[in-house]
Structures are given as structure tokens and as C-alpha cells.
Amino acid sequence: MSVIFDRFDVFAGGFWLTLQICVLAATGALILGAVVAVLRISPVPPLRAVGTAYVTVFRNMPLTLVMFFSAFALPALGSNADFLRIPLLDLLFTRLGTDLPYFRFALIALVLYTAAFVCEALRSGVNAVSAGQAEAARSLGMTFTQNLRYVVLPQSWKASVVPLGSVIIAMIKNSALIGFFGVVGDLSQTADQLTSAEGLAFVPVAIGVSIGYLIMTVPLGALLDRIERRQAVAAR
């Protein structure tokens, strides 16, 4: 067990990197997912088609495949994902600014993949608002935008919180994949590094890495349970 305390800095560093990519990917996925959700409910058919195609493609593909795609297809399209080197942000999250692009590729893959599920979570929230609300808004003469902005979205938000949280938890767990994909120094790569390259005992390392992930996922899950139960009571 002393491995955890002896190499605490390694575990902490892995945790920190995983947390960073999770925060960045969650932000990106929420924004992109909201855009796709708007596309999917918009009145213009081609936009709806684009939204639906996006969700179908990314929901049915393994994340592993998305990651390989972003690593092989982006360079072929002539991009090194340099557009993610946003000034100031790359000072805060130093990995964004480094020359090795794997962190950015992994980030793009996570965002693209998670956005499809964020879109579905948001849409399920919109569908949960009773039809009478939107009808009433329409009969008051509100336009599509006003309808969404003032009537439907404020209410759908409540129904979306729990599914959105589940999606984010899933994303945190999915982020474990980046360690097997070329990003050095995150929690899962730490497990690989410490056990195979440095030959440390397996069980303590496994426990240490597991604790790292459980710190992020379990409290969030408990919080969601609480919210869900309160909503269930309120709905009665």
C-alpha cells in the first residue's frame, strides 16, 4: 500500500490531468451538444437532417474509433488541431499549447462523441415539457425563438439535469481511454506506466488509480440521485 503514498505526486498529477481534460471536454460537449439539439428541433429540414445524422453517427460508433479518426483524419485534412490553442486558455491548461497534438486530438474526440449524447439529453428534456405549454405560447403569438427562449427551455432544463449529469459521468469514465491512446500522464496511463514499466506491485496501483476515478464519479452520481429523488417528490 505504501506505493500510493510514495508515488503520491504521480497519482495526483494523473488525477489533475484527467480532471483538466474532463472540464474542457464537458464545456465543449455542452456547447456543441446544445447547438446540435437546436439543429434537431429547428423548422428547417436540412438542418434537422444534419443534426439527426450527427447524432446517429456518433451515438453508434465506439469512442475508440472516434479517437483514431481524430488522430488520423485531422492531419489528413491538414490540421494539427492548432485552433484549440486558444490564447490564455492554453496558459491555464498547458497541455493545449504543447507541440504533441495527442491531447488536443483526444479532446476533440471526447467532445464530438459526448456532444451527441448531450444533444439527446437536452432533447429528452424538451420532450418532457408538456405540449400545452408550447401551444399556449404559440397562441400568444410567440415565435419559434421566443417560444424556446421564454417558455420551453427554462422548463426543459429541469428535466434535463439528471440525464445531462449521467452523460457527464459517462464522459469522465470515457476519458480513461485517452491514456491508452497516446496522451501521457493521465490516470489510466499512470496505471500502465507504474505497473509495466516500473514494475511496481499491481494491486496498490490499481487501488490508487481506482480511487482517483471514484473521487470524480461517485459524488456526482450521489448528487444526481438526490436531485432525481427530490424531483420525483416534487412531481407527485
Place this chain on the structure above:
Amino acid sequence: MSQQSVLYDVPGPRQKRITLIASVIIAIGLLAGAYYFIYVPLDDKGQLAMELWGPLIDPSNEYFSQVWDRIGTGVKNTLTAAVLAIITSLVVGTLLAVLRIQLKELNRRRFVGLATPLAYLLRGLTIALTTVTRICVEVFRGLPVVLTIFFVARGLPEFGVSMDTLWYLVIGLTVYNSVVIGEILRSGMEGLPPGQREAAAAIGLSPRQTTMIVLLPQAYRIMLPALISQLVVVLKDTSLGFIISYEETLNIGKQIIGALSNPIQVYVVIAVLFIAVNYSLSKLAQYVQRRLARGRKTAGTPAQQPPVAALVAQAEGAGGGAGGL
């Protein structure tokens, strides 16, 4: 779906014209964007050349049969792992769900009629067991499935157990998915109207009989769509086999790329395969759900909706989980 139509009025002639014009303009814009940002760069880099695509789509190519033979092996291996994993997780998950329901039942019992120390011992034992199962569920649900597979493949040999990589993958997937399926079934059983359990008790069924005869079959029925979605998740998760070098589709793809160096083309083909299978599975889940909802309505009972979390359970994709079931 029904919501979409109420968000805006049924378009009149003018609105229809505007929508049509906007549609055409946007469609042209999208196509132009696709051409300039995807087709042109790919063409410039020679990614559309026939020597890269040929082995995959041209039957007269010398590598065609070899390549598809390998892909066939990969698909077979993927399906084997997925089917084994889903069967074992169903069995283990059902056991887990029944165990947790039974323990909850036992927690209510006071063991009247037994000697006081024995009664306290039994109650302590049930509470301890409940805690242990609870902790196991939380831990295995909170761990990334990549890591469980990695831990199984790296950890079991450490304890002197070594077997085929297929079984490492299956065990790793089972550990995670059985917990998820167990929770799906448990929430299905607990979501049933309390009258079911009470009626079973009234006609003298024991708690075990109640679970087996009354609750479990209904839970399966309600949760069928969620279970099919879980199948999609398992199928996607088998792609994680590459970290323990199990020869599933993606890994075979990597080998082909190693030989022919055409990554984008091979991945496109594999993606199409995955999307086709998983899309039909999700459609099946939707169909089953509609069927079930209809059956419920005609029977005069309110339709039982599976919990929202089941809807997004698919987010797990490559190794995650719905947290708030």
C-alpha cells in the same frame, strides 16, 4: 417528436416558401462547405486515390479477399465477445438484482421467535451483506470499463490465473455490465406498483417466490428496451479489446493499416459496420418500447416508462455509465 410540431405553427404558403428557399440555400452551403473543407483537402493529400480504397471496395483488387477475410474474422471475434459478455452479464446481473431485493426484504425482518443473540447476529449479517453489495455496485459502476478490462488482464495473471484474452475481455465487460444490468432490473422491480407485491403476499407467496414469479418477469418486460440499449453499449465496448490485444474488428483494422497504410479508409469501413449494426439495434429497442407501450395501454394500465437514465445509458459507449439510476 410530437413536441416538434407544437414549437412552431403549421407553415402557411408564405412560410413554406421561405422555408424552402432557406432549405435550398443552407443545403447548398453545407455541400459547398463539405466540398471545400473535406473533399478538397482529402483529394490534395491523395486520400481518395484508388490504391488506398481499392483493397476495401474493389473486388478485383489483389488484396480484396484477404482484407475482407481478416475483417470477417474481426467481426466474428467482436460478436463472440459481445454475445458472451451480454449472456454472462445478464445472468450475473439478474442474480445481483434478486440478491439486493432479497436483502432489502430481509432487512425488514426482525427474526422474532429466535433467541435474541441469534436474531441480532442475523440482522447484523444482513446489514453487512447489504453494505458490501452496495459498495460493490457503486465501485464497479464508477470505474471506467477500460480500466476494469485492463485490471482483469493485468491482475488475474498476477494471482496465477491465466487464460485466453477473449476471457479477459469478457470478464472485464461482465464486471461492469452485470452491475449496470442488475441496477436496471432492480429499479424495474422497485418501480412496479406496490399492489403487485402485496397481492403476491396476500395469496401466500414467499418473498423469494414473489420475486421469481411476479416481479422479475415484469421487470424484464419493462426494461427490455433498456436491456437492448445495453447490448449496443457492450458491442461498442468490445472495441476496447485492443488494449489487451484481443483480435476484434478494430485491432484487425490496425493490422490491415500496418500492411496497407490506409488508416482513414479502413476506419471509415469499420465505422460503417459499427453504425449499421448498432443503428439497427437501437431501432429495435425503440420498436420494442413502442410495442410495449401499446400493449400496456390496451390493458388499461398506465404505461410504465423506463427511467430516464436508461435513455442515456448508451452514453457509456466506450466505457462509462449512467450514474443516477
